[in-house]
Amino acid sequence: MNGNHGKNPGCVNVLSVSFLQLCFVSFNMSVAVRSLGDNPVQIACPQCHQTVLSKVDHSAGLLTYLLCGGLFFCGFVLGCCLIPFCVDRVKDAKHTCPSCKTVLGIYKRL
Numbered sequence: 001m002n003g004n005h006g007k008n009p010g011c012v013n014v015l016s017v018s019f020l021q022l023c024f025v026s027f028n029m030s031v032a033v034r035s036l037g038d039n040p041v042q043i044a045c046p047q048c049h050q051t052v053l054s055k056v057d058h059s060a061g062l063l064t065y066l067l068c069g070g071l072f073f074c075g076f077v078l079g080c081c082l083i084p085f086c087v088d089r090v091k092d093a094k095h096t097c098p099s100c101k102t103v104l105g106i107y108k109r110l
């Protein structure tokens, strides 16, 4: 019974397999998020199990703040650096289900 403290190949295998599964799942999730864009998409809602046209809300994302900072350092002071906050094209797009309001995914610019 005490002889089981040595190398246990089965244990290592389980670890590496779960690590690979973790990589695979996170890869799949990033692909799912990437496939969303600016525009509403037809998507199956995991919450209410209906095929719905997603509702898109734009919110300031990383790119918005970077552009704001960039414009600020280029001399666009006095409010001009806030222009990115008015342009949906540089914002993140959040897709929600119109019927149950579940967040289906967020399209990030960066």
Ligand SMILES: [Zn+2]
Binding pocket: 045, 046, 047, 048, 049, 050, 097, 098, 099, 100, 101, 102
């Ligand atoms: Zn739903």
